[in-house]
Amino acid sequence: MSGVLGIIDIWFLPVGWRDIIDVAVVTLLVYQVYRLIRGTIAVQIAFALLGLYILNVAVSALGLTTLRTLFGVVGDVFVLALIIVFAPEIRQALFLVGRNPIVRRFVATAPRQKITAEIVAALDEMSRTRMGSLIAFARSTGLRNYIESGTRIQADVERDLLVSIFWHNSPLHDGAVIVQGQKIEAARCILPVSDARELDPHLGLRHRAAIGLSERTDAFVIVTSEETGRISVAEGGKLDVGLSLGEVEARLNAAFSPDRGRTTPASGAEASSSDSAATPEA
Structure with missing residues (x-):
């Protein structure tokens, strides 16, 4: 040499x-x-x-x-x-x-607006047909443990796929769908159920699971009721029930806005005043 x-x-x-x-x-x-x-x-x-x-x-x-x-x-x-x-x-x-x-790093990724549009379109159909659903969106807190409890999918966020998952005869309709980044990571995931005593007794398991996850993490969770078709959002240990599609879209955009403030889980789960309806929800 x-x-x-x-x-x-x-x-x-x-x-x-x-x-x-x-x-x-x-x-x-x-x-x-x-x-x-x-x-x-x-x-x-x-x-x-x-x-x-x-x-x-x-x-x-x-x-x-x-x-x-x-x-x-x-x-x-x-x-x-x-x-x-x-x-x-x-x-x-x-x-x-x-x-x-x-x-x-050098290729532009799909815009967040497209994902939001697909989510809102799926919520619209599931709400109209009274199809129960539970969708959790990961933010800064990792949801790996919950993802591993379900069935891995790793697919693009699309309206038809979400509706198919939560169709009542689908083997994946029980449990939650977890969205991380721009992908549906898994379905049929098991979420922790809130045991807060001040919750409305008519809230079903999906709503309690949504609150439970938002108590333990900074995840943004959306629920549609199988009984009433109402759309609810859980964030920071608080549940807001009966939101319109426009309100859900605005909340979803704000939840993933680059300048959003850090979400601090509430010390106790709270339900909005619209939770007092006598109709039990799944």
């Missing part, structure tokens, strides 16, 4: 630091591609294509003119065939790259 960036002689081949980096990067890329397609039919296709490539090299080395011409014609569409055959894997690879935190 000569100098700081010297050259290593391997037999008759001079190997520099650029060559070492080149081989390392290619090795890493091949390994990552293998991890991506491992366990799928794409592995068999990849080995078949590798075999054809080796055969092409052998034909060229042996000087077999006819076969070389045939492989030359196939080679013209080889790249296009790779893209078509491995389209699902390429899509998945691009998705994983897009989710990388380093890449996301």
Whole structure:
């Protein structure tokens, strides 16, 4: 090796630091591609294509003119065939790259307004059809323990998905949906139930769970009643019942506003005056 960036002689081949980096990067890329397609039919296709490539090299080395011409014609569409055959894997690879935190620093994420619009649209339908629901939004306090108690989903926040989850015949409709960031992390999550004695006795389990989570964390929780269709919001240990869609939207925007104040959980859970209705709520 000569100098700081010297050259290593391997037999008759001079190997520099650029060559070492080149081989390392290619090795890493091949390994990552293998991890991506491992366990799928794409592995068999990849080995078949590798075999054809080796055969092409052998034909060229042996000087077999006819076969070389045939492989030359196939080679013209080889790249296009790779893209078509491995389209699902390429899509998945691009998705994983897009989710990388380093890449996301330079790429604009979906606006919060779109998520709010999907939530409000889902609440509108669930309220009209009296479909019970419980949606918790994580803020600064992590909800990992509660997420792990449910079924992981990690899907985009969409109206149809939320309505499908809380449909009464859905296996995921019991429990809470937890939204963290811009994703629905999990469904059928178990939340802590408030045991505050001053709560209205007609409040159902969903409302008590919403209050319970807001007592222990700074989560923002929305509930729709299966009995009345009313929409409620739990925040800081306090439950506000019978809110309009406009009020819920405003509260949701304020809850995730960059300049919002730090939410301090209340010492005791309180219910708004509209909780005094005699109708029991699920």
